[in-house]
Amino acid sequence: MVIRETFDVEAPLEQVWAVLQDVPRLATCVPGVERVEEIGSDQYRGQLAIRIGPLSARFEGSVRITRREPPTGLEAEIEGQDGVSGSWVKGVFRGSLEPTGKGTRMACEVNLTLRGRLAQFGGPVFEATARRMIAEFARRLQEAMEEPS
Amino acid sequence: MAMGQSVPVRDAEARVRGTLPYLSDLRLPGMLVAKIVRSPFPHARIRRLDPRPAMGIPGVVAVLTAEDFDRPGAPRLVYGVDRKDQPVVARDRVRYVGEPVAAIAAETPEAAEEAARVIEIEYEEQPAVFDPIEAAQPGAPLVHEDCPNNIFLHTRLRHGDLEAEFATADLIVEETYTTPPASHAALEPHGVIAWWEDGHLTLWSTTQAPFVVQETLAEIFGLPPESVRVIVPPLGGGYGGKGYVRLEPLAAALAWKVHGRPVRLILDRFEEFVTLTRHAVCIRIRTGVRRDGTLTARQVEVYWGAGAYADITPRLLRSAGLVRVVGPYRIPAVHVDAYGVYTHLPPAGPFRGTMSFEGAWAYESHMDTIAHQLGMDPLELRRKNILRPGDRFCTGEVIEEAFFLECLEAAARCLGWGQPYEKGKGILRRGRGLAVMMKSTLPRSRSECRLILRADGRLELHTGTVEMGQGAHTALAQIAAAETGLPLERIEVIGPDTARVPYDATTSASRSTSMMGAAVQKAAFRLKEEIRQRAAPLLEANPDEIIVRAGRVELQSRPEIWISWEEILRRHGLETLEAHSVFETHGGLNPETGQGIASPHWHQGAGACEIEVDIETGKIRILHYCAAAYAGRVVNPALAELQNQGNVVFGLGQAMMEQIVFDHGQPTNANLSDYPIPSLRDLPNELISLLLESPEGNIHGLGEMTLPPVAPAIANALFDAIGVRIRDLPITPEKVWRALHGDEADIRAPGQRPCPSDRGCP
Numbered sequence: 001m002v003i004r005e006t007f008d009v010e011a012p013l014e015q016v017w018a019v020l021q022d023v024p025r026l027a028t029c030v031p032g033v034e035r036v037e038e039i040g041s042d043q044y045r046g047q048l049a050i051r052i053g054p055l056s057a058r059f060e061g062s063v064r065i066t067r068r069e070p071p072t073g074l075e076a077e078i079e080g081q082d083g084v085s086g087s088w089v090k091g092v093f094r095g096s097l098e099p100t101g102k103g104t105r106m107a108c109e110v111n112l113t114l115r116g117r118l119a120q121f122g123g124p125v126f127e128a129t130a131r132r133m134i135a136e137f138a139r140r141l142q143e144a145m146e147e148p149s
Numbered sequence: 150m151a152m153g154q155s156v157p158v159r160d161a162e163a164r165v166r167g168t169l170p171y172l173s174d175l176r177l178p179g180m181l182v183a184k185i186v187r188s189p190f191p192h193a194r195i196r197r198l199d200p201r202p203a204m205g206i207p208g209v210v211a212v213l214t215a216e217d218f219d220r221p222g223a224p225r226l227v228y229g230v231d232r233k234d235q236p237v238v239a240r241d242r243v244r245y246v247g248e249p250v251a252a253i254a255a256e257t258p259e260a261a262e263e264a265a266r267v268i269e270i271e272y273e274e275q276p277a278v279f280d281p282i283e284a285a286q287p288g289a290p291l292v293h294e295d296c297p298n299n300i301f302l303h304t305r306l307r308h309g310d311l312e313a314e315f316a317t318a319d320l321i322v323e324e325t326y327t328t329p330p331a332s333h334a335a336l337e338p339h340g341v342i343a344w345w346e347d348g349h350l351t352l353w354s355t356t357q358a359p360f361v362v363q364e365t366l367a368e369i370f371g372l373p374p375e376s377v378r379v380i381v382p383p384l385g386g387g388y389g390g391k392g393y394v395r396l397e398p399l400a401a402a403l404a405w406k407v408h409g410r411p412v413r414l415i416l417d418r419f420e421e422f423v424t425l426t427r428h429a430v431c432i433r434i435r436t437g438v439r440r441d442g443t444l445t446a447r448q449v450e451v452y453w454g455a456g457a458y459a460d461i462t463p464r465l466l467r468s469a470g471l472v473r474v475v476g477p478y479r480i481p482a483v484h485v486d487a488y489g490v491y492t493h494l495p496p497a498g499p500f501r502g503t504m505s506f507e508g509a510w511a512y513e514s515h516m517d518t519i520a521h522q523l524g525m526d527p528l529e530l531r532r533k534n535i536l537r538p539g540d541r542f543c544t545g546e547v548i549e550e551a552f553f554l555e556c557l558e559a560a561a562r563c564l565g566w567g568q569p570y571e572k573g574k575g576i577l578r579r580g581r582g583l584a585v586m587m588k589s590t591l592p593r594s595r596s597e598c599r600l601i602l603r604a605d606g607r608l609e610l611h612t613g614t615v616e617m618g619q620g621a622h623t624a625l626a627q628i629a630a631a632e633t634g635l636p637l638e639r640i641e642v643i644g645p646d647t648a649r650v651p652y653d654a655t656t657s658a659s660r661s662t663s664m665m666g667a668a669v670q671k672a673a674f675r676l677k678e679e680i681r682q683r684a685a686p687l688l689e690a691n692p693d694e695i696i697v698r699a700g701r702v703e704l705q706s707r708p709e710i711w712i713s714w715e716e717i718l719r720r721h722g723l724e725t726l727e728a729h730s731v732f733e734t735h736g737g738l739n740p741e742t743g744q745g746i747a748s749p750h751w752h753q754g755a756g757a758c759e760i761e762v763d764i765e766t767g768k769i770r771i772l773h774y775c776a777a778a779y780a781g782r783v784v785n786p787a788l789a790e791l792q793n794q795g796n797v798v799f800g801l802g803q804a805m806m807e808q809i810v811f812d813h814g815q816p817t818n819a820n821l822s823d824y825p826i827p828s829l830r831d832l833p834n835e836l837i838s839l840l841l842e843s844p845e846g847n848i849h850g851l852g853e854m855t856l857p858p859v860a861p862a863i864a865n866a867l868f869d870a871i872g873v874r875i876r877d878l879p880i881t882p883e884k885v886w887r888a889l890h891g892d893e894a895d896i897r898a899p900g901q902r903p904c905p906s907d908r909g910c911p
Binding site for chain 1: 189190246265266419810812813815816817818819820822823
């Protein structure tokens with residue numbers, strides 16, 4: 001499934017780009033991230049807790065940044081597995097920034113394949129969850145902009 | 150006379166009140182629950198499978214994996230009704246999302262659930278292919294290594310000189326139509342209770358084909374068939390999804406491993422979606438026609454995407470997959486090439502209206518495209534070419550009982566075809582469409598029946614026909630009552646239970662009322678003969694001087710001298726008097742030429758509808774629908790009408806709503822909130838059932854006849870309303886809207902278009 005969302009951040013493009021480069025800081029903006037560690041150049045391991053319908057899951061996984069086009073484009077591969085619910089997720093994230101009058105517009109595209117028990121809830125339920133998470137991410141990103149780095 | 154009367158379905162009240170015991174209501178002493186561990190990947194190697202952690206969970210009794218098979222005394226892993234290609238549980242490799250990899254038997258569902266979670270399985274994902282057209286290309290990932298290009302069967306029908314006949318045409322029209330996988334969505338899920346004890350296997354199963362299950366299990370376990378007993382409780386719907394062999398091998402193998410305790414396996418809704426689907430189908434159809442509307446040649450190429458295992462598809466392709474895609478028309482030259490293709494999707498199989506639904510979708514939409522290009526009325530084009538009694542079909546068969554035109558005209562007349570009507574204005578536009586279909590039934594199959602007259606006057610009807618809500622047992626009892634003259638209340642239907650009732654091939658293909666009905670008639674005749682023979686010495690007369698009447702036997706010359714059936718049994722000291730009968734159909738087609746006998750008789754149905762489409766949203770509302778079927782001799786008018794209406798409702802879902810959406814092999818709408826099926830709100834404003842009866846004719850089945858015309862009739866009405874031609878089912882509002890707004894420009898261009906392999910699995 002492909003999830004596309006766009007949101008605005010009230011901060012200059014360069015500042016948003018800088019946060020996107022600081023993965024540990026960025027991770028605090030992603031709802032459910034419980035742990036993140038660098039395991040190599042542009043490679044991270046981490047843990048993400050998520051709730052879909054009546055099921056909750058804790059994905060162990062990795063993120064690998066595969067492409068950077070400063071200061072507007074970023075691409076990453078995501079992979080994760082949740083032993084408890086027996087679910088796998090695999091996908092590609094693409095983010096792009098463009099300046100607006102008031103700040104920066106960020107467009108996200110996540111092309112995800114979900115497998116296992118969580119996938120049984122069906123695309124619409126999962127997409128709704130993903131959209132909620134992106135909205136929360138946008139809110140936290142805005143907060144991060146307002147904090148001194 | 151019970152025949153021709155609208156008696157209520159025998160178990161209707163119990164079904165409605167919820168007191169009818171379904172399989173899930175059965176409780177046996179010591180019964181365990183089973184849980185299947187399924188593959189999350191569409192194609193992967195199993196690198197490691199360690200069931201030991203599951204064995205440590207309290208309450209777990211057995212864990213079944215591929216390691217348990219193919220040893221001395223153990224069952225065989227690989228089975229298949231036709232091609233032996235399907236493992237009971239996966240070994241080394243998984244081929245679709247949802248494929249069983251292991252199974253657990255435990256004291257409680259919770260223990261089974263927990264055990265399923267802790268089994269350690271390492272997968273190595275492999276490239277997969279989902280579209281039957283892509284799968285058939287060289288270089289596509291192979292589903293089975295021994296099957297190049299993933300094509301497991303190619304059957305052909307060859308009739309007439311195709312090129313010569315195309316050369317006589319003034320116009321050649323070529324189009325491509327697709328239908329996606331869909332779920333049978335029976336309200337009752339699949340279930341099995343299996344019990345293995347001392348070399349004997351007993352199963353309660355929600356199957357439509359208990360004797361096929363018995364035969365397959367006997368083979369898997371190396372048992373004589375009589376050591377396998379299959380009992381079928383009343384089903385809550387089947388629609389083909391419970392045909393042939395489904396969960397039984399797995400449940401039986403688990404019970405074999407447990408030994409001595411019954412094991413109960415009932416699927417959840419997600420599992421229903423990955424157990425059996427409708428085929429993913431792509432049909433390329435090309436027709437030559439003269440300016441006056443005479444069809445000269447037709448070429449059909451059809452890819453039946455069968456999923457990861459062939460299941461029953463090869464058997465279907467040798468007959469149904471050829472003849473059900475041509476249409477009820479007189480065409481001098483017809484070529485059909487049917488391909489059975491493996492993909493990394495769940496197995497596909499029979500589905501109410503099997504292969505006629507897909508066929509009619511293509512050939513009946515195509516007929517309207519031809520009519521449009523010729524500037525001809527769609528009814529007139531069909532009338533000109535339709536098969537009439539005495540015509541030869543492309544299989545070489547002469548069609549004697551042909552009522553296609555009568556069905557079509559009855560539906561058209563009922564709608565007021567050809568008369569002016571309100572075409573709508575503003576955003577609501579109206580249009581009319583019609584369609585007709587021709588469906589074969591099984592050419593080589595057998596139904597047996599046993600009638601047992603008891604000394605107390607009751608008559609037992611022993612049959613393998615499965616009651617799944619369609620009312621088959623009621624109809625069979627009515628036939629038995631009519632033939633014996635006994636009151637309906639005295640007839641008890643027993644079965645299916647392979648240990649008690651004689652053989653029947655399957656409850657499918659709309660064959661039961663017709664074939665088992667014929668077996669009942671034959672058995673009743675024999676029973677009456679037996680009664681005559683037994684009565685003769687008691688009445689001191691020759692058998693031919695005796696008349697057998699309802700419940701009694703009298704002397705032809707002196708009717709006042711008579712004896713009751715009960716008395717005959719009593720005087721002979723008999724508990725019972727039995728009669729057994731066999732009714733068989735013959736035929737079959739040559740798979741290289743498609744010539745032979747495709748069907749003992751033909752199912753015939755038509756539909757005509759008027760729709761209203763909202764051009765702002767693409768939403769279609771069906772205002773009037775007229776469904777006409779050739780019914781022959783009707784056993785139960787009320788049930789016949791319900792079947793006819795049910796066909797339309799079922800067909801509406803197929804036409805406008807239902808599609809299992811796969812994302813890289815993962816179903817993303819495998820639940821009944823994301824996968825819509827028709828509700829009362831989706832029904833036509835007016836739905837009229839027309840049954841063409843022929844009181845002197847044979848008894849025909851009615852479970853499918855008016856289903857296949859539904860989708861093309863709606864699509865043709867849509868074209869009539871707004872000039873949009875949809876070629877890929879289902880006809881969703883989104884598709885209509887996109888077509889109207891030119892999002893998919895090709896969708897409106899009548900003519901050639903490649904199969905939509907670039908758009909993922911059709």
